[in-house]
Amino acid sequence: MAPVTIVILPIGILFILSGLIVNIIQAIFFLLLRPISKNCYRRVNKLLTESLWLQLIWLIDWWAGIKIELHTDSETFQLMGKENALVICNHRSDIDWLIGWVLAQRSGCLGSTVAIMKKEIKFLPVLGWSMWFAEYIFLERNWKKDETSLKSNFKHLEHMPLPFWLALFVEGTRFTQTKLLQAQEFAASKGLPIPRNVLIPRTKGFVTAVNNLRTFVPAIYDCTYAVPKSEASPTLLRIFKGISSSVKVQIKRQKMVELPETDDGIAQWCKDAFVAKDALLEKYNTTEIFSDQELQQIHRPKISVLVVVCWLCLLGFLLYEFFQLTSLLSSWVGILFTVLFLLLVTVIMEIFIHSSQSERSKSMVLPTQDPLKQNLLHQ
Ligand SMILES: CCCCCCCCCCCCCCCC(=O)SCCNC(=O)CCNC(=O)[C@H](O)C(C)(C)COP(=O)(O)OP(=O)(O)OC[C@H]1O[C@@H](n2cnc3c(N)ncnc32)[C@H](O)[C@@H]1OP(=O)(O)O
Numbered sequence: 001m002a003p004v005t006i007v008i009l010p011i012g013i014l015f016i017l018s019g020l021i022v023n024i025i026q027a028i029f030f031l032l033l034r035p036i037s038k039n040c041y042r043r044v045n046k047l048l049t050e051s052l053w054l055q056l057i058w059l060i061d062w063w064a065g066i067k068i069e070l071h072t073d074s075e076t077f078q079l080m081g082k083e084n085a086l087v088i089c090n091h092r093s094d095i096d097w098l099i100g101w102v103l104a105q106r107s108g109c110l111g112s113t114v115a116i117m118k119k120e121i122k123f124l125p126v127l128g129w130s131m132w133f134a135e136y137i138f139l140e141r142n143w144k145k146d147e148t149s150l151k152s153n154f155k156h157l158e159h160m161p162l163p164f165w166l167a168l169f170v171e172g173t174r175f176t177q178t179k180l181l182q183a184q185e186f187a188a189s190k191g192l193p194i195p196r197n198v199l200i201p202r203t204k205g206f207v208t209a210v211n212n213l214r215t216f217v218p219a220i221y222d223c224t225y226a227v228p229k230s231e232a233s234p235t236l237l238r239i240f241k242g243i244s245s246s247v248k249v250q251i252k253r254q255k256m257v258e259l260p261e262t263d264d265g266i267a268q269w270c271k272d273a274f275v276a277k278d279a280l281l282e283k284y285n286t287t288e289i290f291s292d293q294e295l296q297q298i299h300r301p302k303i304s305v306l307v308v309v310c311w312l313c314l315l316g317f318l319l320y321e322f323f324q325l326t327s328l329l330s331s332w333v334g335i336l337f338t339v340l341f342l343l344l345v346t347v348i349m350e351i352f353i354h355s356s357q358s359e360r361s362k363s364m365v366l367p368t369q370d371p372l373k374q375n376l377l378h379q
């Protein structure tokens, strides 16, 4: 495994420079095209967004070679990417959202996913800005502040020109042992089933989503994400190191028309879904059987490799011209600027790695080869 800095720097230069180019073009279309035609803007922005986010798909598929096992019935598999869907999932690992992006890319709707997320993410350079242009919904995670913005954002989704996925991690935070203990105490105090592998869902956002989307979103994709016990949970740092792993996802399609009509009924459906998720994960922990749904073959397309190669050629040419034109490396000041730029890229990549880590992986020491220790780390 190469020392991670040697890997992170070139990947960072590729992602950040290409991302800045994409962000500038997105801003131009946002200012000039969106006021004329929102749907034209969205179609163009989908392509721009995918030209950047396919680099992350390349990172997962080809650089780290993460294997994704998708369990769902063939009808759902056929419908994925062809219909609007509200995607809910347990929030288990640092990169489960990236696995969701891979599934969206396989379904042809990577550039038209929208997610509900904590507001801090929109400030992330390049990645957060591209999510903002893609009309991602950013939350304070406080109902009093979020209710109005959620309802208005849901309204904007009504006339999307292409099928979209709206991702909602209903637990509202990533699973850690500390949060599990809090959720268990809370459940005990309310007489709810005690969770073992998930947290208690925060249902106001989900209820509001169902109420505002059910006329134009026909399905809920109830996703369950799991990592085999024998493997450490994948993290961004491990992915940069090219460490492969495998993850499992089950998708159960729930017809929106079959959901209850009342707020309490919708909230209860969500709680029941998470009780079922907890039982599925508990069964997987004890019997190694993850899902009774069919295993679908989702091959890794080469489009992301093509996109990365195109960006490398374009950036290589632009950087060559830039250094030729400015002869930056022939003066000490120029060399200083170049070093400062490389430092800036390294800092931004550190910010990415840090913001992708939940408490659990921040405290995690780098896993040894010893499977027993890896098992402990996986907790
Ligand atoms: C694999 C496929 C994936 C597909 C993917 C595709 C694309 C993927 C791209 C995504 C790119 C990045 C993904 C980033 C994702 C994030 O950033 S996740 C973090 C941000 N997201 C969220 O928070 C969404 C979930 N939260 C909600 O919807 C919340 O309802 C709101 C809207 C934030 C409001 O939260 P709130 O103010 O806490 O209100 P509420 O919902 O009522 O929650 C409080 C209730 O929770 C309950 N509760 C539950 N547990 C507890 C507890 N431990 N203690 C106390 N109360 C508790 C109580 O009943 C409480 O009610 P009260 O007793 O206070 O009345």
Ligand SMILES: CCCCCCCCCCCCCCCC(=O)OC[C@@H](O)COP(=O)(O)O
Pocket: 011, 012, 014, 015, 055, 056, 059, 091, 094, 097, 117, 118, 121, 124, 127, 169, 172, 173, 174, 175, 236, 352, 353, 355, 356, 358
């Ligand atoms: C060639 C490609 C190079 C790509 C390098 C850039 C990678 C960017 C990764 C940035 C990760 C930031 C997104 C984190 C999403 C996330 O998972 O947020 C956490 C929230 O859910 C819940 O937060 P919390 O309450 O702290 O659990």
